[in-house]
Amino acid sequence: MGSDPVIGSAPETGDGSSGSGPGEPVTRLAGAIRRPRRVGNQIGVIAGIVILLVVTGGLHPSFLSVASLANIAQAAAFFGIMSLGTVFLLAMREMDLSVGSIYGLAIVAAGLLVEHHTNPWVAAIAGIVLAIVLGAVNGVIASTFQLPVLIITLGTLTAYMGISAVLTGNTTISVNATGAFFTDLGGTYLHVPLMVYAFVVLAALLSVLFRRTRFGFAVRSAGANPRAAVLAGYRINRLRIMVTALSGLTCGIAAMLTFAYFGAADPSQGNGYEIQVIAAAIIGGTSLVGGSGTVWGALLGALLISLISAALIQFGVSANASYVVTGTVIVAAVGLDALIRRARNRTRARA
Amino acid sequence: MRPAPVCVLRGITKSFGATRALDSVDLEIVPGQVHAILGENGAGKSTLMKILAGAEKPDSGHIELGGQPAAFGTVREANDAGIATVFQETLLFGSLDVIENMAGGSYPTSRGMVDRRRMERMAAPILRQIGLDVPLDQPVEELTLAQRQLVEIAKGLLVKSRVLILDEPNSALQRQESERLFAVIRRLAADGVAVLYISHRLEEVFSLADTVTVLRNGKRIASVPVGESSIPEAIEMMLGSRPESLARSLPRPAPPGGTALSLTGVSAGKEVRDVDLTARAGEIVGLAGLDDAGPRQLMRLLFGQLKARSGRIEVLGGTGAPRSSAAAVRRRIAFVPADRAEEGLALTLPIVDNVVQVHVGAFSRSPIVRRRQLRKLAARALADSGADPDRMDPPVSELSGGNQQKVVFAKWRAVAPRLVLLEDPARGVDVGAKTEIFATVRELARQGCTVLFFSTEFQEYALICDRVVVFRSGSVVAELPAADATEHTLLGLVNGQER
Numbered sequence: 001m002g003s004d005p006v007i008g009s010a011p012e013t014g015d016g017s018s019g020s021g022p023g024e025p026v027t028r029l030a031g032a033i034r035r036p037r038r039v040g041n042q043i044g045v046i047a048g049i050v051i052l053l054v055v056t057g058g059l060h061p062s063f064l065s066v067a068s069l070a071n072i073a074q075a076a077a078f079f080g081i082m083s084l085g086t087v088f089l090l091a092m093r094e095m096d097l098s099v100g101s102i103y104g105l106a107i108v109a110a111g112l113l114v115e116h117h118t119n120p121w122v123a124a125i126a127g128i129v130l131a132i133v134l135g136a137v138n139g140v141i142a143s144t145f146q147l148p149v150l151i152i153t154l155g156t157l158t159a160y161m162g163i164s165a166v167l168t169g170n171t172t173i174s175v176n177a178t179g180a181f182f183t184d185l186g187g188t189y190l191h192v193p194l195m196v197y198a199f200v201v202l203a204a205l206l207s208v209l210f211r212r213t214r215f216g217f218a219v220r221s222a223g224a225n226p227r228a229a230v231l232a233g234y235r236i237n238r239l240r241i242m243v244t245a246l247s248g249l250t251c252g253i254a255a256m257l258t259f260a261y262f263g264a265a266d267p268s269q270g271n272g273y274e275i276q277v278i279a280a281a282i283i284g285g286t287s288l289v290g291g292s293g294t295v296w297g298a299l300l301g302a303l304l305i306s307l308i309s310a311a312l313i314q315f316g317v318s319a320n321a322s323y324v325v326t327g328t329v330i331v332a333a334v335g336l337d338a339l340i341r342r343a344r345n346r347t348r349a350r351a
Numbered sequence: 352m353r354p355a356p357v358c359v360l361r362g363i364t365k366s367f368g369a370t371r372a373l374d375s376v377d378l379e380i381v382p383g384q385v386h387a388i389l390g391e392n393g394a395g396k397s398t399l400m401k402i403l404a405g406a407e408k409p410d411s412g413h414i415e416l417g418g419q420p421a422a423f424g425t426v427r428e429a430n431d432a433g434i435a436t437v438f439q440e441t442l443l444f445g446s447l448d449v450i451e452n453m454a455g456g457s458y459p460t461s462r463g464m465v466d467r468r469r470m471e472r473m474a475a476p477i478l479r480q481i482g483l484d485v486p487l488d489q490p491v492e493e494l495t496l497a498q499r500q501l502v503e504i505a506k507g508l509l510v511k512s513r514v515l516i517l518d519e520p521n522s523a524l525q526r527q528e529s530e531r532l533f534a535v536i537r538r539l540a541a542d543g544v545a546v547l548y549i550s551h552r553l554e555e556v557f558s559l560a561d562t563v564t565v566l567r568n569g570k571r572i573a574s575v576p577v578g579e580s581s582i583p584e585a586i587e588m589m590l591g592s593r594p595e596s597l598a599r600s601l602p603r604p605a606p607p608g609g610t611a612l613s614l615t616g617v618s619a620g621k622e623v624r625d626v627d628l629t630a631r632a633g634e635i636v637g638l639a640g641l642d643d644a645g646p647r648q649l650m651r652l653l654f655g656q657l658k659a660r661s662g663r664i665e666v667l668g669g670t671g672a673p674r675s676s677a678a679a680v681r682r683r684i685a686f687v688p689a690d691r692a693e694e695g696l697a698l699t700l701p702i703v704d705n706v707v708q709v710h711v712g713a714f715s716r717s718p719i720v721r722r723r724q725l726r727k728l729a730a731r732a733l734a735d736s737g738a739d740p741d742r743m744d745p746p747v748s749e750l751s752g753g754n755q756q757k758v759v760f761a762k763w764r765a766v767a768p769r770l771v772l773l774e775d776p777a778r779g780v781d782v783g784a785k786t787e788i789f790a791t792v793r794e795l796a797r798q799g800c801t802v803l804f805f806s807t808e809f810q811e812y813a814l815i816c817d818r819v820v821v822f823r824s825g826s827v828v829a830e831l832p833a834a835d836a837t838e839h840t841l842l843g844l845v846n847g848q849e850r
Contacts, residue, residue, distance in 0.1 A: 212720050217711050221704070224697030231654070231694050232762070233680025233713040291699045 042285050044336065045300040048329075049307060056311040063314050070192045072310045073303065076280075077199035078258060079273050080302025083280035084206045085250030087298050088243045089149065090281055091210070092223040093290035096138060096247050097153040100273030101160035106131040106255035108164045111173040111265025120181035124259070128252035134160060135248020139241035149244060157274065164267040177263025185260035195257045199299065202253065207295035219243060224291030279326065280305055283333040304329070357382045357545050358403070358434075358514050363412035365398055372398040374569040375412065380514060385536060385546045387560035387577075389553070391589055391781035393751040395569040396549050397439060400516050403547070404436035405429030417513070430457075435510035437503055439518040439549075439779070445492030449483075450474055452491050453506045477505045482531045496523040496690065497642050504532065508539075515539060516547045521555075522779050523689075525641050525807060526842055533559055551781060552808070553582045565589055590783060608632035610665075611770060611801040612653075617662030622648040624825035626662070632769070635792065635802040637812040637833075639841050640822030646805040647689075648825075650772040653803075654686040655679040667769050680713045685768035687759050689775040695759045696747050703729045703743035706761045714766055732765035733757070735794070737787030753784025760791050770801045777811060789815050809838040809845075821845060 057064040082099045089096050110127035114120050138156055142149045177186075187194055210216040222229040222236050230236050259265060282288065283304060284297025305326055312322040356379040365373040373395045380386055390396045401407040403414065405423030414421045416432055423429040426436065443452045450467065451458075453474050458465045471487055478484075483501040491499055500523045507515060517536070521529040536559065540546050550556050556563065557577055564574040565588040572588045573580075612630040617623060623645050630636045638646035651657040653666060655673035664672045666682065673679035679686070688694035696705055706729040711720065730740035738757035747758055756776065763771065773792065777785040792815060796802050804816055812819045812833070819836040821829040821844040829844050 212722075213718055214711055214715060214720060215718070217704070217720050220700065221697055221708055221712070224700045225693075227694050228697055229708070229712075231656075231676050231686055231688060232708045233677045235675070235677045289699070291697060 042294065042297045042300055044333075045284055045297065045304050048304050049300065052304070052307045052311050056307075056314050060314050063311070066191045068310070070188075070196065072306050073196045073199070074193045075310070076299075076302040076306035077193075077195045078254065079276045080280055080299055080306075081199055081202055081254035081257070082247070082250050082273065082277045083284070083298040083302050084203055084295050085247035086277055086281045087206075087284075087286050087293040087295050088210065088216075088219055089247055090223075090278075090286045090288060091290060091293035092219050092240065092243055093226070094142075094149040094240065094243065095153070095278060096135070096149055096244060097274045097278075098134070098138060098157040098160055099247065099251050099277050100270035101157050101164070102131050102134045102248055102251040102270075103255045103258075103273060104267060104270035105134065105160045105164045106252050107259045107265045107269055108167055108173070108267050110256060110259050111175055112167060114175040115173055120175075120179060120260075124181065124185075124256040127256050127259070128249065131252025131255060132245050132248040135251065136241050136245040138248075139244030142244070143237035143240050149240070161271065168265070168267040170267055172267070173265040175263060175265070182260050182263050185257060186263065193261065195261060198253070198257055199302075202250070203295055203299040206250075210293065210295050215242070220291050220293070275330075276302075276305055276326070279330045279333075282337070283329060285337075287337050288334065301333075354381055354383065356380055357417060359415040360399075360403065361413055361415075363399065363402060363409045363414075365395075365402060365407065365409050371569050373402075373409070376566070376569070376571045378564060378571070378574070380545045380547060381562070382513070382543045382545045383540055384561040385540050385548055385559055386562045386564065387548045387550065387556040388564050388566065389550075389556065389585055389589055390566035391753075391783060393568075393753075393781075394566040394589070396566055397518055398569075399566070400436065400518050400547065400549060403429070403514070404434060404438075404516055406436075406438075430510050430512075433511065433513035434516065435507045435512035435514070436516040437507035437518060437520050439522070443491045443499055443502060446490055448488045448490050449478075449485060449494075449502055450487045452502055453477075453509055455506060473509065474505065477508045480531075480535050481505055481508070482528060495642055497525065497528060500524060501528065508535070512544060514545045514547065516549075518549045519551065519779060520548075521550070521552075523807065525845075526809065527641075529555070551779065553585060557582055557585075567591055586782060589781075608799060611667055612803075613663075613665040614649075615663040617649075617652070617659055617664055618825075619652045619657050619659045620648055622825045623652060623657075623659075626822075626825075626827055628820060628827065630801045630803065632799045632801055633796050634818075635796050635804055635816045637804045637806075637816035637819035637836065638822060639805070639809065639812055639819050639836070639845060641845050642807075644845065645822040645825040646803075647774055649822075650686065650774055650803060650805065653679070653770070654684060654772060677713070680709060680766075683767065683769040685709075685763035685766075685771045687756075687763070687771070687773045687776050689778055691752070691755055691759060691778075696755060698748040699746050701744050702733075702747050702750070702758055705747050705758050706732050706743070706765055709762055710765045728765055729761070732761035735764050736761040736791050737784075751781075751784075753780040753788075756780055756784065756788060757791075760788065764791070764795070767798075768795070768800055771795055771803070773802060773804045773806075775806050775808075776804070777806065777808070809841045812836045812841060813838075 053064065062068060082103065086096065086099065106127040109130050110123040113123035113126060138149055138152050142152045185194060218234055218239055222234055222239055226236055258269065280301035281298040284294055284301030286293035286297060308325050308329065309319065309322045312325060313319065358380040360376065360378040363373050363376045376399060388396045388399065398407060402409050405426045405428050421432060423432065450470055454470050459469045460466055474487065481501050481504055483498060483505060485494060485498060491502055494502065500520065504520050521532055524532065536546055548556065548560060560577050562574060563577055563580055563585060565572040565585060567589060609632055610629055611632045612628070614626055614628040617626045622643055626645065626649065638649065640646045648657060652659055652672055655675045655678050659672055666672065666684070669682060673682055673684065692698060703726060707725045710728060726743065729743055733743065734740040736757045738754055738761055747755055750758065777788055780788065792802055806812065813836045816833045816836065818830060818832050819841065820827055821841065823845060
């Protein structure tokens, strides 16, 4: 890690005995304005992914086949796309529990429209717009009552899920899944489903949005100290609504890709996704205290979660038991985050 | 002739990462004496106190208490051994009330249940002593900063202590409240308690303390009886070779320009009553008053954080106060709040991110964050504010209080403000940083910026202001030129004495 030049150290802090030389404490956070550090917080996730691939692949070579890996990546994309939006929320000290329900309702809406002979492309756009609105509603309510989004989405999680159930009578809507929408969007290219490409492209776009734009900067500022951000002229309510809408957008995109892939709208689709969605962001290195985050980390976190399930199945462990492992990994990730933060605080010279 | 020390520290050394905060410091604390610890921010005062208080562990060295070796793993252990501490930052629980906060972890119980009555009986005389008159069941988050500080002090006094550590206990207190605190401290000392007192206010220290120890860069420079030293000598020891230049020496050639701010009959909230006030471009106007007397609230009003009930407001050519802080910022109004950590800075973000925060949020047109351009902007703003322009990547939390405040100034300098509202801008800041901060304020005024200045330290008004407007109970009661705004005069006016 190339440390930035610290010329002449800092006389005012009174650390004259041992200034800040090249061996500066490793207490730097990735910010927009300083040179970015790509890896860093993600070393643990990457190591986990590599170890899982090597160990499982060594024992079951078929695990490393293109088809198997593509499957794992696709499973990650289903919920991982939503994790990308969750990074923005976490960076603002917020959390959206209704992501799975928004995703499900968007699929149901698009399915119903297609069932009633709407052009699937139009239906998909409607589904995405609906998802954005549902997300924004969370933000509007939270801002109106000045409550955390988490609290509001405890309610909307159930409400949105209920709307899906009411609209469908709790049965899956099968549509005539022919035409370019289903074959192209739901298709596979070079043995890899389109959804996986979309996941990577979205991660790239949102990573730029997070790190390099005024919007991303504002989100991190507001998350690091909301009160200070308000007093620096930030419109924090508007920002919160934009972030929840963005989270909705990622739900909508994930939903439409899922819809295209399955060619059916199952109202229970997305139930319980919120745990994996948020876990992927946290495992990826986005801290819960706000002010920082990593979009690529969320992608890696989703891959790790998906890999864990696949590997356990490979070893004959039941899918139910994989929840135990995933849960443990979440706790470990959160614990690690706290440990790192404490270590950082300890290196701080405050006299 | 001196009584035996109750507590002895030998060779205390402590490092944080690469920074040596304390370098083999010795200290002897004598019962019945007030022992002041002086030093600039970053000299190691707070670290030393934290070690004695059990909040930090030393890397090496040892502590003796009453002749026995002692090592405290926690504040609780230190408390039990008779060392009570009032920390610099208030560590209160906002949603708990005054009594619950004072009780902390040692709530008296009867039959397994907390005994609130007994706790109240224990707390009441202490609160009376220090003059904190608030309902005992009021959540502390509803108290003012000064009141919270008094709760913190009361909590420390509750412990039956042999050694009482006070780390800048009056940084948010007004003179009257401070005087009352000093009386309490003197009484405790007379009862045989050893008091360790940390403060930046040298005059107070010299009137209160029996012994003064000066730290610089983590080393003990001297421990002397106050009678054998003087304020200039102490400053000399604190600063080393650096000259002290807190005098009103900087040139202010540009005369104030046209009217930038005009208030007529303005009332807001409970605290601002029928205020008339004008300020011209390039003028530094002091707003003096006690905590809730109006200046602070007036600043919040001008920054869109408080609504006016009545009156006419004209700011920078616009009519009416800004409706939100976002609107205020866009009208190029800057606000430096007293509470840096809560309201001024995003401590976990890098210095550079804090410096460009206002610019990016309100003035940058480009949707993309232009890194190189912003770093240049930040470097200039930091240099203009007396901070190190080459140190912009560590989180702000790594800086000392004085340097953090320079970052706050840099943040506003980066957007060329036209009206600057300063709420205790030199709070908890050492002499050197204070000089630089005041120089920055003067430079802003020289460039035509209007400055409104509030401070809890009354001697600052004469140093920095062109004129001072005095508030009492929300109304303007006097206006005087800087030359007449002595600490003595201001104190009299804010406390209700006529000139």
